Amino acid sequence: MNEMNEVRKPPVATTGIIGWLRINLFFNWTNSLITLFVIYCLYQFIPWILDWTIFSADFKYNYLGEQITNQEMCSRNLDPENGGACWAVIYVRFYQFIYGFYPKVEVWRVNIAYAMLALALLPLLYAKLPYRKYFLYFTYIFPVIAYFLLNGGLGFTEVSTNKWGGLLVTLVLGCTGIALAFPIGIMLALGRRSKLPVISMMCTLFIEFIRGVPLITLLFFGMVMLPLFLPEGIDMDGLVRVLVAVTLFQSAYMAEVIRGGLQAIPPGQYEAAKSLGMSYWRMNLLIILPQAIRISIPPIVNTSIGLFKDTTLVIIVGILDLLGIGRGTLADTNWLGLSYEIYFFVSLVFFIFTFGMSRYSLYLEKKLKTGINMGAD
């Protein structure tokens, strides 16, 4: 009797490491062949890339032990047989990559802004943070603090935005664009679905116009044409003009993404909310949008990552973001020819941010899935 009830274990060959290997890597002979080929490629590539980026690379000193101050002193330029990447260029130009041309005496302000950005993101990243509510209040007022801190005013000396650059510009454009485009996108999406023809037509026109124009065109538009619309005597800051263009661009895309989510909400949800006496805004804020945004998380993050990378286009209107500083460094005769190192570094920094965003979206999806059943069963 007891023996009958004993739980039968699955065959050994299908569990554990060996089982996993058999099922996933050596299932049949084509599968095995591909596995072996991939292992061979990795075997060729990994030692080489590790050697180039780390073991044979110069970080601050070349192989003679001298501190590197220009490209001629890089090990790989002194002795082409010997030496890998010359990271010294990043080391020497690090300040510019991170702060642009921000005055050195005032740079503590940028550092504080970076630290505050991390603090402001904290309650969004960890739902279980103690005292999360108070951290969120900070998140809401952070943009105002950051504005005065970076730009000046309230007792801080003014630092003109044409001195900003590098990661600072990339983060300002990316964060502001994403944060502002989200609420504007929601309003546009609701507007486009509105039953009032004037509102719906205006929103549709706006979305279609902005989506139909390349971002570069919008950037030029912001640079050249936006001042024409402003009353005379008011001079709009260059970075602000670009920000307006980026935000408009992003909100049009965000609107379409959220509209997709809205369309997935069954009509019964609207009817239930209405039958309980909810007004249009309550219904949308409490019932419809929470569900629509939840469904749209993957595409929302997707367009946000897209925007974060597209901010590099501002180089075209003369603003030096991270990539812009990289290009500028390459044009310097001291560092001519170090494009591998510079592009590798710039890519790595972008990758760290975008990969973080993508992991965050996975975390959100997992967290919000709790008990959700959209009635599709």
Next chain:
Amino acid sequence: MSEESIISLKNVNKWFGDFHVLQDVNLEVKKKERIVVCGPSGSGKSTMIRCINRLEEHQEGSIVVDGIELTGNLKNIDNVRKEVGMVFQQFNLFPHLSVKENITLAPIWVKKMPKAEAEELAMRQLEIVKIPEQANKYPGQLSGGQQQRVAIARSLAMNPNIMLFDEPTSALDPEMIKEVLDVMVDLANGGMTMIVVTHEMGFAKTVADRMVFMDEGKIVEEASPDKFFNNPESDRTKLFLSQILHQ
């Protein structure tokens, strides 16, 4: 009608495109009266009760609910919806909120009730529908019958004078129909004014004060359950009853 009606439909007409879905519908419902509406699918019975809380708009005629006429006036519509609760075939619970939050949401946001009071109210309503132990679960974790009972509790929490039921048991497994009907019978015995669209003839015989039979957008027959089931006037009703009772 001599007595005061709480719901009054007069010569109501509605079209979906060219399709004339409600044709000169007249219906008077008195306070505490229980009406069961039946008829073949596509006969306009759902559309009729959805007009009563303005989920659908009628194009001709007049609908007066508790003294408020339903027109384009948004304030009137809001006021009527506060008086009228509705239970749907597909439950339509809010999947992103727990059972308790589903029930407290409208009292808190529409009636401005303090949160603690609303939660107490929610627990009382869950006792009435006999599932207080499910308060912290999400709709997706409940059976169909439980979900429909939560939906009833959610409507009741707004303290409506009138309850509309739109085929409340049609999406349920046979085993779960009884638990929902039991709750509805309790409600009827408690004196709620109810209009129920259903094919549950057993339920109709137990609780209905009046049967309304609809076909092709018209009310074909209105009678007491006794007369309706034993001695119907119209041939269309006889055919319908023979099909539904002897399948």
